[in-house]
Structures are given as structure tokens and as C-alpha cells.
Amino acid sequence: MSWTVMDTFEDYETARASFAWDLPESFNPAVDFLRKHEETSVTALKYVDPDGGLETYSFEDLDERSDRLAAAVADLGVEAGDRVGVVVPQKPQNPITHLANWKLGAVSVPLTVLFGRDALQYRLEDSGATAVVVDPSVRTTVDEVRDECPALEHVIELGDAASIEGDAHAFDTLCASHEPGIDVYESTPATPSAIMYTSGSTGPPKGVLHSHALWLGRAAAAYNYFDQGLAEGEATLWTPADWAWGAALGGTLFAAWHHGCPIVGWPREEFDPEAVYEHIEHHEITKAFMPPTALRMLMSVEDPDGTYDLDLETLASAGEPLTSEVVEWVEETFDDVAINDFYGQTELNLVVGNSDDWFDTRPGSMGKPFPGYEVAVLEPDSHEPVDTGEVGELAVKSGDRRVFFDEYWGLPEKTASKRTESGWFLTGDLVERDADGYLWFVSRTDDVILTSGYRVGPMEVEEAILHHDAAEQAGVVGVPDETRGEAIKAYVQPATDDYDPDRLRTEIRDLVRERLAEYEYPQHVAFVDELPTTTTGKIKRRALRDDDI
The missing domain is CATH 3.40.50.980 (Rossmann fold)
Known part of the structure; x- marks a missing residue:
């Protein structure tokens, strides 16, 4: 395998058996992305400015x-x-x-x-x-x-x-x-490259330090979930996801440049489904990474394949489970467009997914492990393998340790806890594996909320809410939502009985938007007399999820 041109495999079994992480001794992403291609004068980036200029x-x-x-x-x-x-x-x-x-x-x-x-x-x-x-x-x-x-x-x-x-x-x-x-x-592939932040359920966000090998891992995964269609100049890529997000930055933007393909940049403040279809048509986009929330919004447009002259070949999706109705909509709406769900973590690269070239997508399934990775489903406490069909924690090994994260920035104990004694890296996600090797997401082992493709730590939202003088206590959980996958719900214990619920609800939402991020504000705010707590004073989030208050 060359890191300039990826090997193409006709079937999944051959890919699994033949792929190897043969990373180069010397590697700088800037040189790899920009200088190694046969034609460096060709377009690498099309930038559509906010006024529509190109x-x-x-x-x-x-x-x-x-x-x-x-x-x-x-x-x-x-x-x-x-x-x-x-x-x-x-x-x-x-x-x-x-x-x-x-x-x-x-x-x-x-x-x-x-x-x-x-x-x-x-x-x-x-x-x-x-x-x-x-x-x-x-x-x-x-x-x-x-x-x-x-x-x-x-x-x-x-x-x-x-x-x-x-x-x-x-x-x-x-x-x-x-x-x-x-x-x-x-x-080299081991040289420090980026610190990306991931949210946790019991503390502040953790900085995830990666080496340059990260980008090679993401480029290899993109080659798979874009159905091996990234030969130099062959595809045009785009994603609506923010380029700060790992799957957008490494799995779309830099994956495109590693393989020598152009990408379209289009900053925008809102997701307008009709404008998105026009954008895909006008710029002849063939490969798109679309979080499930974006796909569900695109479903609102009637007959897009008949209305727009689309060159789409592959839609890839990640960030939250892809529901069966989205998969079925793509299959019924578009002529010969694949929909490939994939899975990864900030820490552990993009390790599981679907590729229409290799096996049929099963709606709702995460897919199978990509070449270069082994997976196991472990009992969360003992870390012993569970039987097929039983729920356990997804664990991953890579053929080259360097494509995974190096450490949690300044948190050696957290870093050590991510890996078992036998070398498996733990994901914190509960899954089950069926008899055919497909993996199915069940839930998180912790309280992290998956909303619109983002992972949100409840503690960070709770702390932001408590900056409001009228909030005495706050507990935050995720609740099912048809568009976002999960919505954020905050249970707030007011400091006094003298408050206007509608006004306080609006002020809390605005406060969280201002202090954290637009996607982290609570869509639902409920006021309670008292929050359920443990004997040590911690919020019982499980009781909140069950609405047992």
C-alpha cells in the first residue's frame, strides 16, 4: 500500500486480510496534502463566500x-x-x-x-x-x-x-x-499535530493530543466510507459540518487533499435544505459527509432527485446513530446514491463503518470494523468478551498505535484508564454484535449527550446554567428527539419561589448559548422543587432520564 495512492479491494474479506499500516518514516501533513500530487496547479479548494462569490x-x-x-x-x-x-x-x-x-x-x-x-x-x-x-x-x-x-x-x-x-x-x-x-x-507520523477537545460527563472537556498519524488514519477511513472513490481528481467533497469537528476536518477536508481531490468550503449560519441542494448541484459535489441531523432536514424537500441535477455518488454520515428511515429515504429518493454510516471517536480515529462496495448497509447498524482495526465487545466491568448478541462496551485495537491518540492533555490517569491491560482501547459506547459481524449502537456508558452529531458533557451545561442567579441547582440529560437524535433537557431548581417560568427559561437558554455553544443550549427546561441526589450530593441523572422526580 502506498500513502499516495490507496489500494482498492474488491471485497471486504480481502481488504481486512491485506491492509497494513505501513506508515512512512518521515511525514509532514502539509507536504503530503499539498506537494505530493502529480498536478499541484489544479483546484484544491472552492470557497463560496457568504455573499455567494466564488x-x-x-x-x-x-x-x-x-x-x-x-x-x-x-x-x-x-x-x-x-x-x-x-x-x-x-x-x-x-x-x-x-x-x-x-x-x-x-x-x-x-x-x-x-x-x-x-x-x-x-x-x-x-x-x-x-x-x-x-x-x-x-x-x-x-x-x-x-x-x-x-x-x-x-x-x-x-x-x-x-x-x-x-x-x-x-x-x-x-x-x-x-x-x-x-x-x-x-x-514523522509520531510528531505532535493537534489537540482536539472532547466533552466528558464528570468533568471539564479533555484535550486529546494526536500525532500526525491521525490524518493518515482518517484518510484511510474516508477512502472506505466514500466507497474507494477518491482517486486523484475523481471526486468533489463537501460537508456542512464545522471544520473544527474531527470527522469534517480530518475525515473530509484533509482526506480530500491527501487523495488529491478538491473540497468546497461554504460558511453559513443556518442549514437551508433547498439552498443545500442548489449548492450540491452547482458545485457538482459527488461525495458528501452529512451528519444525520442534516440528512433529516434534507428529507423535508420533495423530489430532490427530480428537481435538481445532482452528481452525488456517496453520502457518508456519523456523529449519532443513523436511523432506518433515513437509510430507506436515500435508497428510495436517489438513483444509485450510497449511504454509508461510520463511527469513530476524537481519541480513536474512524474505526467502524459501512461501505456500499463491500457489503449491504443494514439500517441502524454502525457497520463493521474498517481494515486496520480489530474490535471486541467487552463486559464493562471485567473487560471480558461477551457472547454474540449480548450488549457490552465497544473496544478497539489498531494495527499501528500511532493512529490513535497519544494522551489526554495533562491527564495521565485519564489516559491510562482509556486502555485495558490487554491493550484494548475503550470507547465508552455500549453495542452489540450480530452473527454476521455488524455492530449496533445501544447507548453510552456515561451521561454524554449525542445531539445533532455533537457530544455534549452535561456537567459543562449545568455549570453554565448555575451562573444565573435564579438557578439553585441544575441537572442535564439527553432525551429522544426525531431531528437531533437527542435533545438537551435541563431540570432546574429555582433559587426562590418568585420567578417567571417563561422568562427564566429564555434567559437560561440565552446564557448557555453565550457561555458555551449554540448546540449546547437546553431545548427543554423544566423547573422542579428539588433535584434527586446521591448521599454525596451528586445529581442522579438516571432518575432525570427516567423522569423519576
Whole structure:
């Protein structure tokens, strides 16, 4: 197998038996994505700006621009190993910043523009970011938290010197004042590459440190769930998901560039199904990563295959279980379009999924392990294998340890607890495996909420709610939701009896949006006289899920 051109396998059994993680000794993602292709002057990125204008960037263009930014950031004092935050939506400056970081040996910290004050502050401080590149939409928020992030020396805002106020550096001006042609940092698959944050149920978000091997793992998985249709220049990719999310950043954007295919960037504030179909048609998109929530919204448009001239070949989906009605809708609505659900974790890459080339999708199933991975279903306490058809915790091994995460940033005990004595990495997800090897998601082992493809830690939402003076206690759980998979429900114990329920409900939602992220606000808020607690004072979330209060 070459890491320039992936091997193609006619059947699943051959792929499982023949695939091997033969990672190169020397590897830098910036070189891999931009310089290895036969034609570097072809389009790598089509950027549709908010006004509908189109800009195109070749691999050469991205190489030059990331060179310039790397030189500029180096002049600011950023060195190998330093962390650099990236808070930019689907704009060219997002991947350009990541590429510049890796050319310097710096570590990227992908962050979404959907984050509010508390969410951004925690991640920038915890990662020890020395610099952050920000979209103008989040500049004010970053300014608010700078004093709480002692390592943060430089803020770089998109735009030129004429449009930037205060002491931030102007992205365009920095790039224009430096020349391309820098010496790229000599790195390997084991060189630190990115810190991505994942939510937990019993504490603050954890920083997940990955090495450069992460991107090779995601590119290999994308080749599978996009039905081995990523030969150089063969496909055009797009996702509505934020490029801060691992499946969008590594499994779509950088997977496209690893294989030499163009991707479309389109930042937008809302998901309009009809506009999405027009977008897919106009830009001749053939491969799309669509979270289940987006697919369910697309179902609202009547006869899309007859209305729009679509070139779609494959829809890939992840983030929450893909229900049978979505699979059936795709099969009944589109002519020869595959729908491939896949599964992964921030820590453990993209490890299970479907590929229409290899076996039939069973609606509701996660699929089977991708080549290069072994899976087991273990009893959660003893970590002993369970029988076929029984529920247990999904555990994973990789043929190369480096495609999994290196560590939880600053949390050695948490890192150690992720792996069993026999070398299995634990996912925290309960599944069952049928007699044909298909895996089926059952639930989380903890209280993490899966909503619209995002994993939300209830404790973080509870803490945000308690910033409201009128909230005495709060308990947050996930409840079934037809569109989101799960919706967030908050049970709130008011501080006094004198409150307006409708007003307080609105204020709580707005507060969580402001402090955390748009997708983390509680869609449902119920007020209770008292919350169920354990003898040590912890909220009994199971009782809340059962509405046993």
C-alpha cells in the first residue's frame, strides 16, 4: 500500500486480510496534502463566500499562502511544539493556518466559532495556546478571555490592517509581508499535530493530543466510507459540518487533499435544505459527509432527485446513530446514491463503518470494523468478551498505535484508564454484535449527550446554567428527539419561589448559548422543587432520564 495512492479491494474479506499500516518514516501533513500530487496547479479548494462569490485555490496557492503565514508566525516567536488555536469557519484561512502550524512543527488546536466565552476560554487556557487565529465574529469573545489565558501572546484576526482594531495582528497583512519558501519542519507520523477537545460527563472537556498519524488514519477511513472513490481528481467533497469537528476536518477536508481531490468550503449560519441542494448541484459535489441531523432536514424537500441535477455518488454520515428511515429515504429518493454510516471517536480515529462496495448497509447498524482495526465487545466491568448478541462496551485495537491518540492533555490517569491491560482501547459506547459481524449502537456508558452529531458533557451545561442567579441547582440529560437524535433537557431548581417560568427559561437558554455553544443550549427546561441526589450530593441523572422526580 502506498500513502499516495490507496489500494482498492474488491471485497471486504480481502481488504481486512491485506491492509497494513505501513506508515512512512518521515511525514509532514502539509507536504503530503499539498506537494505530493502529480498536478499541484489544479483546484484544491472552492470557497463560496457568504455573499455567494466564488474563490478557487490550487494546491500551489495553498502551499504558498501557508508558507507566508508560517514565516510570519515564526517571526512572532511561535516555535515547534507551541500550540496555536484556530477559530475560523469554513474559510480558506482555516486549513492554511493548520498547514502553517505543521510547517513550523507547531500543534494546532481546532476550535469552533460556535463556542461562547467559557468554552473558548477553557480550551485556550488549558492547551496553553501562545497564539490564536480568529474569525472577526469571535474577536470580541477572545478579547474578553485574554487575561484568563496567560500563555496567549498573539491574536491574529482575519482581514487586513485597515479592518483590524486594537492589538490584534491582521492575517492578510502578516502574510503579504513575508515570502514563501520556508524550510518545512522535519517530522514523522509520531510528531505532535493537534489537540482536539472532547466533552466528558464528570468533568471539564479533555484535550486529546494526536500525532500526525491521525490524518493518515482518517484518510484511510474516508477512502472506505466514500466507497474507494477518491482517486486523484475523481471526486468533489463537501460537508456542512464545522471544520473544527474531527470527522469534517480530518475525515473530509484533509482526506480530500491527501487523495488529491478538491473540497468546497461554504460558511453559513443556518442549514437551508433547498439552498443545500442548489449548492450540491452547482458545485457538482459527488461525495458528501452529512451528519444525520442534516440528512433529516434534507428529507423535508420533495423530489430532490427530480428537481435538481445532482452528481452525488456517496453520502457518508456519523456523529449519532443513523436511523432506518433515513437509510430507506436515500435508497428510495436517489438513483444509485450510497449511504454509508461510520463511527469513530476524537481519541480513536474512524474505526467502524459501512461501505456500499463491500457489503449491504443494514439500517441502524454502525457497520463493521474498517481494515486496520480489530474490535471486541467487552463486559464493562471485567473487560471480558461477551457472547454474540449480548450488549457490552465497544473496544478497539489498531494495527499501528500511532493512529490513535497519544494522551489526554495533562491527564495521565485519564489516559491510562482509556486502555485495558490487554491493550484494548475503550470507547465508552455500549453495542452489540450480530452473527454476521455488524455492530449496533445501544447507548453510552456515561451521561454524554449525542445531539445533532455533537457530544455534549452535561456537567459543562449545568455549570453554565448555575451562573444565573435564579438557578439553585441544575441537572442535564439527553432525551429522544426525531431531528437531533437527542435533545438537551435541563431540570432546574429555582433559587426562590418568585420567578417567571417563561422568562427564566429564555434567559437560561440565552446564557448557555453565550457561555458555551449554540448546540449546547437546553431545548427543554423544566423547573422542579428539588433535584434527586446521591448521599454525596451528586445529581442522579438516571432518575432525570427516567423522569423519576
